[in-house]
Amino acid sequence: QQVVEASAVIAVLGDVESYKKAEKIYGQAVEAGFMPVDTATSFIERTVGMYSNLPPEVARQIVYTDGGLISMQLMLVARSKGYDTVPMGGYDKAKFVEAFGISEQFVPVMLIAIGKATKPGHPTTRLPIEDVAYFNELPSE
Template sequence: MTVTKSSLTKVMHERKSVRKYDENFKIPQQQLEELLVEATSAPSSSNLQPWRFLVIQDEAVKKELRAIANNQEQVETSSAIIAVLGDTKMYENAEAIYTKNFELGYINEATKDLMINNSINLYSQLPQEVLKNIVTFDAGLISMQIMLLAKDMGYDTVPMGGFNKEAFAQRFELADHIVPVILIAIGKAAAPAYNSSRIELEHIAKFI
């Protein structure tokens, strides 16, 4: 049987981590907004959607950020930097989220009340380190969607975990419950990314 690759598979394989960008190319803010809206279809723990975004387009601010991000060139030359953050107080939005689900007819009232109570009671009691792990995981899920959607729109990206998170939080005056997770450079490639190999499935997967 011949298996035809889907458009999603094509985008997945065409997405590469690009580090050289056309610094004169700027993505319209409306498209960046559309990208983030689409990306929020990602799943999250108890659907609490803890991701927050700081989209940095200003050239002077990007130059400052480059120093915080280990002098990575793409921080300054890409069209924008999408900082993906995690809110460890995401459970405070449980009522609004599940009430909206109820109003849209996705759940009944009993389920709404149950999910609100369960979410608040569970997450509000968790240690900060556990909450950080949860929001970091969820930020990873939406970050991958951002990069795939960007490629589908004709743009290139590279994720960056190597930056001074404490300095970032201080520079952008983040509240204590907002955790910097990853920076994503987005723009038009000025040079192709390197290809990279993958470990064979037999070494990373076991079927039982």
């Protein structure tokens, strides 16, 4: 329902071939004076060498982690600007990929509905912090 009613929906996709952009990224850092050429060359070689040889499931896990971090930042920025967001992971990713013609290079991470809420969200409860966060030990249960 949020997809239909939201002012906008942002699809967060992870690029499992992002290492192919290493030359452009580090080249821009050199042009901006942030990095010497030899350092950029070394970074490019290591990035391409490592990421191009990852097993597919490892590459996917990396983009899920990065995509989650990016999504949270986007949601926090939206909130700071007075917008409401709803993250959605419970959608048919295969149908989404098919409907939008998304190549295998991109992995759907989540959808984020964004806009102004027409009514307050429903109240929820959470576990107390001491039930989910631990210092120097895990529970024995």
